Amino acid sequence: MEILATFFNVGLVVATIRTTTPILLVALGGSFTTKAGIFNIGLEGQMLIAAFFAVIGSIWTGSSFGGLLIGVAAALAFALVYAVLVVSFRANEVVVGLALNILAGGMTISLMKAIFGTRGSVVGRGIVGLPKVQLPGARDILGPSYAQLISGYTPLVYVAFLSVPLLVLFYARTRLGLYLRVVGEKPEAAETLGISIARVRYIASLLCGLFAGLAGAHMSLGYITMFTENMSSGRGFMAVAILIFSAGDPLKVLLGCLLFGFADAFSLRLQILNFPSYLILAVPYAVALLALFALSWRTRPKLIRETLETMRNALAEKPQDSGGKLPADNRP
Amino acid sequence: MISSLLPRNLRRTLAGQLLALAIALALGAVVILMIDENPLRVFATLMRGAFGDSEKIAGTLLQTTPILICGVAACIGLRGGMFNVGIEGQLFLGGFAAAWVGFSFALPPVLHVLVAVAAAVAAGAAWVSVPAYFRVRFGANEVVSTILANYVAVLLTSYFTIFLFKRPGGWSETPPILPSAYLPELFSFSRLNIGLLIGLALAVATALFFRFTTTGYAVTMVGSAPKFADYGGINVRRAGFGVLLASGAVGGLAGGVETLGVHHRFMEGFAPGFGFDGLIAALLANGSPIGTIFTALFFGALRAGSLLLEVDTTASREIITVIQALIILAVSADLLLRRKGDRTGGRRWKF
Amino acid sequence: MDIAVQLQGITKRFDAFTANDRIDLSVRRGEIHAIIGENGAGKTTLMNVLFGLLQPDEGTISVNGKPLVVTSPAVAIAEGLGMVHQHFKLVPSLTVADNIFLGMEIRKRGLIDRKAQIEQARTLSRKFGLNVDPAERVAGLSVGIEQRIEILKVLARNARIIILDEPTAVLTPQESRDLFATLRSFVEDGMTVIFISHHLEEVMAVSDTITVLRDGRVVATRGKSELSKRELVRMMVGRDVSFDRRPRSPGSGRAVLSVSDLWARDDRRLPALKAVNLSVSAGEIVGIAGVAGNGQTELAEVLSGLRPASHGSALLHGKELLEHSPAEIRARGLAHVPGDRLARGVDGNATLSANMLMGRQRKQPYSRRGLIDWRAVDRETKALMQRFDIRARGPRDLASSLSGGNIQKVVLAREFTAGGDFLLIDQPTRGVDIGAQEAIHSEIMRQRADDKAILLISTQLDELAALADRILVMFEGRIMGEIDGAAMDEESIGLMMAGIDPVAAAEVQ
Amino acid sequence: KVHVAAISGYFAQGFGVSIVNGLNKAKDDFGIDLKLVDTGNRSLDYEEQFANLAKSGEYDLIFVMGWELVDALQKVSAQYPNQRFIFIDGVLDSKSMIYANFAEEQGSFIAGALAGMVEDLGPSFDKIGSGKAIGFVGGRDIPVIRNFLGGYEQGVKYAAPDVKVNAVFAGTFDDPAKGSELAQTLYGQGADIVYNVAGPTGEGVMQASAAADKYSLGVDIDMCSSAPGNVLASMLKRGDVAVYSIIKDEVQGKKVQPGARTFDLASGGVEVKLCDDVAAKLPQAIKDKLETLRQDVIAGKITIAKAK
């Protein structure tokens, strides 16, 4: 029992929220491009460049908010290049995405060298991290151990989770959201109604850049307060995977991210049981794979159920058949 | 399908790519100027590093080999409408499997190589078989499953290497394979081995296969119009499964060629990124295996050249990465955009 | 005279090919103006130019007397033009109302006002007598309804000039009649209608003025009263064409296909075929009549192995064909002309040769020991292009560059020469010009004379009347009854198509 | 003028940073000519990179760091027998090379002893609970890191036998977020002190100690400033001292000869540096005990097994 308590506790939930947030932010960004029919594999790079510039910005402006803005601006610049190449110049979106990832990696390191004279990490040096938001009253109502469930995170954690319902509303009820969906689903329809496909895709790319930028800034100013080479560490790719199987629906994106975040947080806990770390580290990916397979398994044609249903229908409809001229009784 | 080979299109494409290259080099020159280097000297060093003498040329071809084989793997998938992003993982498992055969069994020379290569191919195919099965049977998206499988593959081979087969006293690597399992080298002065010839033969064979065999035709149709192929009596599921399996097998082969031909053992994280390089090479070549030979060669030359660049100039590895990315970006864009009329952004690969 | 649309010297080239060659066209306000012509004559191209989807290489456009450069559909819409396209442009996942108001959403405080849209869509559909449920999703609605939605889309934009590209190709006679009644009411309101059609009866019945295109040029523009159907045909095709019932000799009567108690589901998993029984003999054409969406497509798909049956049996030459793959069924003698030619019938991005090869890639002389002989394929394709009068530059053309009717001929050519002795033909002349229609009908009759068993699915009763030996009428997945092809009676077929058993109806009376 | 090159894939990570610091210091002090080559992470490239450096014969000394380079290094060094290579962080078979060998297990032993004793103080010491557990976050699970862990565990066992060590690995050296998450997990499971041997990933551990208000131990370089008040000490692995002293010899005309040089507690190649803020609160007994242990290790009274 005690063992179980060290695995399943409030801390696990809090850890899940923490591990989920960056992936959720970047995946929500990707939801715009996914909905608009663009396969954006360059999320990783946008996130990385934003993480770097958020740190730079935070040092320059001396404020975390300034850092956030500059980080997002950097991601937007990448998103703009992406859109110009993919939308206007019809470049292959996968090639451009991967190349931008490479570019982000090279650029952050070169700039780090040029600006800080080191490679590796930028720590301290006047970086101002995002403040933690203590929700007033949370402690009184929930008590100290449960208060951490909802209070004490950096602002972007709240932004990430609150964005989910907002995006649901956005896709369902706003004009731009509708256009995004239409352009992704049936561009001919949009075109004949005078909706500019290029314009909508540009907007989608930029919105994607915005969220990827927030994700990057969260990595380097919120989750922790530093920049390291390649610190996005595959989270952008993970988001791509979640996006494809959620088709960009915000709720499904949230579910996918939570699943992955939970598997991640939980597997970290498993390590103290002395399993080989390499196998434990594969757990979140394996869980995501299994989830994918299980979901597809569920939607398979249910032969047995269908046959039963058919037979029931057949029997039920029998009396309405126009008389006995059909050979009716050779049914099993 | 074939129209992309028409002379007029070819001319236009070539002109476009040259223009793209010029733009990329101009941008690269700006970057180089910013680090106080002389762009001409940098580009000359790059050329010298890639083609300076026979050793350098062999070095370029050595770099080309894995990109080419991975690129062919990607081409096979793309032709059959399957987007195999998991070449990276298949490469790792193939590499490990070949090494395992190489160090665990003592076999006569040629046979040993054959068995080890077969193990690599089988491992690659086996690794993709589960995603492939769920793809064709239940429609589980292969892009997602192969991306995820990559992470698992890399961690799994690390586990094998470090926990099960570590060379005593060594770093995170397996024991060396027996010399009987070495792929023959082509020249005395370089590690370049017959892996390159395997890659070239594979690319040509793949192109001919798709062009001239009935199975290749069937697979191409499944890739470009699955409903039509289904209607026409082609077994779409089997074709899709076969395509992914073949793609994975070639990905595994790439790993086998690397361990048997170059490293002669498997190390943790031995060849990161080749799968993605191959994918980019294949996409830039628009899924054509023959075109991939050239894009892979281009990438190989860039990589080989950049190794000298790092030593002979003050340009660092990251600057070179930046320039490479710029080149890829420029070349990927359809610069001589012709059809202004239809603005429907056509998507080449659907997910 | 009040001219609504004036085109002058419109030329549109695709590479070296001229699809529209110096076309002049003027459409008066308040008239129904029909544009007819063979497949590939350039009708759709011309309308796309007018609507801003294509840019002309030469020529000028003026709308309502005002010269206009139509750079995009938005410009055309702003000038009061509306177009219903040959291939519908609806978004399946959206509701009817969302589709209608797409691009001109009704909003309240920045958010789309679903309720108001549904309300207005309902009002609109009532006002114009186009019955649709605005809250339903478009995915899964029948083509007839989809067309109504397309028209409502146009009306909601206050279009005064409406272009319809082959609006009746997918409709039943009843639906067509309704449509034309609607169009009539439009012109009475002072609107202008331009429509493209291959049905000369229709054209003669509803239009005021007719323009005939041929090879991208205008042959003539006349008032309807100045023309007879015969003259029209001559102008279009350059020869006489007959649509009388084809003479025939009795077939051998050997049963080829027999289906009993067949059940199946559609894509939405609802029952689409219910206890279907039928049989087809060699040398016989069995027609299936019915409003589109009553299970005909599912029947064809089940018989060709593309859709699983839930229950029942279908014997081809006495052997069960259900649960077999499309390839096996084909190997046993099925040839299938699918109803949805763009999705199933061809690969638009492949060459004509590659399209012709489908299904016979393992046969000599097309391939030998697994290797394809492309020269032989090209040669055969060229021969088929000649025999079936497929208008294209050569076997290496991409299928997507052909006009709709010519694409259909590619499918027919491939299937009719595949060597099967059971032909499953779904809507063979949908969107095909009359000259080609006649050729296709002759080809079907030739197949019949070759003692093939033919199951012909068509929504066009005149086609069935001309070809079928027996006609079965389908309604909601059931066979409502059977009628002798030679003695076809539109009235009782119409009743059965509406789901009323004529015998029962007679008894009630 | 002395020409020096250094080649590695790890210049961005803790120990590599310290080497680069040493090289730069030597450059400033002695005006040597310095070339840094980053190998990246593709083993296919290593051999050409060595060859490109060695071929010109331009470099007097080539520093090499990273076990994955060993194969390529041995091959190229056999081809260029006159080229002096200095392998950092280990000893190889080859007799013609120079080795800088670090006893990280010794430093980790002291670090472990410190952590164990502090944990043993229990709740009487600020931020320490009653759980009797401490943690370890490694980068990847590779032999060098295992050597750190081994020394650490031996130190804990020696000084505080009933304190338990929970060791976890991040699987990567450059994901500080993951490091932070791992550390928070360890803290949540009752550990009060976590030793990070994870390069930039470890920075996340340091920051997590501040967030959880527990203790951490830094590695390779002085990390006291990463989380002031929460870092007990740093286990310094003085790559800078090693390269600086080797270059100094060379510059002063004492041509560096093949053979191994050991950098251990005795020579100051590894050391545990207490952070001033925390050290001020630490009981004197612990500080004394640490010094005794250090002397004992140097004197060989305590031997610490290297992990294999």
Ligand SMILES: Nc1ncnc2c1ncn2[C@@H]1O[C@H](COP(=O)(O)OP(=O)(O)OP(=O)(O)O)[C@@H](O)[C@H]1O
């Ligand atoms: N024809 C079009 N083609 C492409 N995008 C369009 C088109 N019309 C509008 N949009 C995009 O849809 C979004 C909403 O457009 P709209 O004109 O309603 O903005 P708005 O008037 O500011 O709306 P609101 O005031 O409700 O926020 C904008 O981002 C706009 O770029």
Ligand SMILES: Nc1ncnc2c1ncn2[C@@H]1O[C@H](COP(=O)(O)OP(=O)(O)OP(=O)(O)O)[C@@H](O)[C@H]1O
């Ligand atoms: N995008 C295109 N590229 C090349 N050729 C085209 C293109 N679109 C149409 N064509 C050619 O232009 C000609 C006219 O085509 P169009 O679609 O206007 O014919 P249509 O009169 O509408 O025929 P149908 O009655 O069969 O629909 C055809 O020969 C067609 O092959």
Ligand SMILES: [Mg+2]
């Ligand atoms: Mg047309």
Ligand SMILES: [Mg+2]
């Ligand atoms: Mg047509």
